[in-house]
Amino acid sequence: MTTEDSSGTASGGGTAGIREQAVVRVSGLRKEYGDTVALDGVSLEIGAGEAVAVMGPSGCGKSTLLNMIAGLDRPSTGQVCVHGEDLGRLNETRLALFRRRRIGMIFQFFNLIDDLPTIDNVALAAQLTGTPTRQARRRALELLDELGIADRRNVYPAALSGGERQRVAVARALMNRPALLLADEPTGALDSHAGEQVMDLLIDLNELGQTLLMVTHDQVLARRCASRLVTMADGRMSGERTLERTV
Numbered sequence: 001m002t003t004e005d006s007s008g009t010a011s012g013g014g015t016a017g018i019r020e021q022a023v024v025r026v027s028g029l030r031k032e033y034g035d036t037v038a039l040d041g042v043s044l045e046i047g048a049g050e051a052v053a054v055m056g057p058s059g060c061g062k063s064t065l066l067n068m069i070a071g072l073d074r075p076s077t078g079q080v081c082v083h084g085e086d087l088g089r090l091n092e093t094r095l096a097l098f099r100r101r102r103i104g105m106i107f108q109f110f111n112l113i114d115d116l117p118t119i120d121n122v123a124l125a126a127q128l129t130g131t132p133t134r135q136a137r138r139r140a141l142e143l144l145d146e147l148g149i150a151d152r153r154n155v156y157p158a159a160l161s162g163g164e165r166q167r168v169a170v171a172r173a174l175m176n177r178p179a180l181l182l183a184d185e186p187t188g189a190l191d192s193h194a195g196e197q198v199m200d201l202l203i204d205l206n207e208l209g210q211t212l213l214m215v216t217h218d219q220v221l222a223r224r225c226a227s228r229l230v231t232m233a234d235g236r237m238s239g240e241r242t243l244e245r246t247v
């Protein structure tokens, strides 16, 4: 399986050289929704090849942070740079294109399109960036094969297990060889066996150099997949430590 940032620290560990190779640079991030302060001055750097888990109680701002980094929402103040691009400088059209090309996302509930078979759910990610259908389907099939679900290519999402759906979602997220893979509770809707398979997949991807940022309540996921744990409370970062991955 190929990932774009194979020049990154493929070990996924350590923070050396992050400044030179930062994939994410967030500084002074604040987000208000009316009277609610969702983020209150968050700064974070993620180096190429790192796997970072963000944890913290419900409502502390984790999803808001992820959405800002994904360019799905804009900060009230502060800066978000991803893969060298200052997202605040992009208009909506360019931001959408940047997001499609450079960022892959997986969600708790997969967010697949019910009316499309597996292969087209995956291929669509590349078609939306202008890749011709044949080429997009060819790469989609390669990815499905690498993720062990090529035999499910013509099946619709409703006929897939939860674990298979998340694999399809991972394939879709990888279609454009993203600089950054974002995961919001990627095992949250899976039974423990399927959850473990998805964790193994995330570890494999990170070991191939894929930079990962995940938001989770799941200590096991964080400890197995992440090289660094960031904790949040009340819209701020409350702690940070490197992790030795548990096997």
Ligand code: ADP
Residues within 6 Å of the ligand: 033, 036, 037, 038, 056, 057, 058, 059, 060, 061, 062, 063, 064, 065
């Ligand atoms: P977490 O992901 O840690 O559970 P969130 O980032 O979802 O936390 O939410 C942080 C705070 O911001 C919460 O108080 C939440 O209610 C509020 N919030 C998040 N998104 C919105 C929104 N679109 N509109 C209003 N308030 C929001």
